[in-house]
Amino acid sequence: MEMNVTDLAVTRGGMRVLEAVSFRVSAGRAVVLRGPNGIGKTTLLRTLAGLQLADSGSVEPGPEAMAYASHADGIKATLSVRENLTFWAKLHGMLDISNALRDFNLETLVERPAGSLSAGQKRRLGLARMAVTGRPIWLLDEPTVSLDTDSVALFASAVERHLAQGGRAVIATHIDLGLDGEVLQLGPFKAEAPEDPHEDFHEAFL
Ligand SMILES: Nc1ncnc2c1ncn2[C@@H]1O[C@H](COP(=O)(O)OP(=O)(O)OP(=O)(O)O)[C@@H](O)[C@H]1O
Numbered sequence: 001m002e003m004n005v006t007d008l009a010v011t012r013g014g015m016r017v018l019e020a021v022s023f024r025v026s027a028g029r030a031v032v033l034r035g036p037n038g039i040g041k042t043t044l045l046r047t048l049a050g051l052q053l054a055d056s057g058s059v060e061p062g063p064e065a066m067a068y069a070s071h072a073d074g075i076k077a078t079l080s081v082r083e084n085l086t087f088w089a090k091l092h093g094m095l096d097i098s099n100a101l102r103d104f105n106l107e108t109l110v111e112r113p114a115g116s117l118s119a120g121q122k123r124r125l126g127l128a129r130m131a132v133t134g135r136p137i138w139l140l141d142e143p144t145v146s147l148d149t150d151s152v153a154l155f156a157s158a159v160e161r162h163l164a165q166g167g168r169a170v171i172a173t174h175i176d177l178g179l180d181g182e183v184l185q186l187g188p189f190k191a192e193a194p195e196d197p198h199e200d201f202h203e204a205f206l
Pocket residue numbers: 012013014017035036037038039040041042043044
């Protein structure tokens with residue numbers, strides 16, 4: 001199943017933020033969203049996740065295929081790391097959280113209340129939460145914020161594994177994670193392909 005975004009137009013606060021955005025994500029590939037603050041990266045991710053209505057255009061597959069990790073980590077402070085992940089996994093019909101605990105280096109923190117974690121540890125839990133959904137398309141908004149160098153590497157490896165299993169990812173990040181994929185440069189009124197676009201890259205116009 002391809003991920004196809006076609007002719008997307010989105011308005012926020014009465015202003016057109018995205019217009020005629022089209023791109024495709026093949027199995028095992030990532031698309032990295034770039035562009036200055038306020039250009040529409042979060043808006044695009046929220047629209048792909050089904051949290052923001054589009055004025056027109058289409059996103060295939062629908063939100064049920066997407067796991068979205070936003071700026072807000074979305075974790076319950078009073079629940080332990082294990083309880084947070086178990087809750088989220090069950091909600092998505094999944095049972096096993098052990099891979100996510102290992103992949104995001106949370107094994108020594110499993111019984112800690114999430115509210116007592118450091119910012120970087122919380123961010124790792126927020127990302128692990130996305131991984132336990134079992135969903136094929138990861139949508140990540142600035143996932144490396146608060147992460148130290150080792151945790152960034154850990155995160156990049158987790159995404160690589162997800163891609164190697166045929167998953168896909170759309171990631172707003174300023175960091176080069178060294179992933180297989182394309183860059184989608186969002187700019188005012190126009191999003192341009194890089195000078196040497198990969199064959200999978202599709203133009204997007206803003
Ligand atoms: N809740 C909102 N109501 C109205 N306008 C909004 C809202 N959220 C964002 N916007 C506007 O939509 C535009 C796109 O914002 P968005 O958050 O998608 O940008 P971004 O590229 O993700 O920015 P950043 O790099 O700062 O995270 C901006 O002009 C912003 O002011």
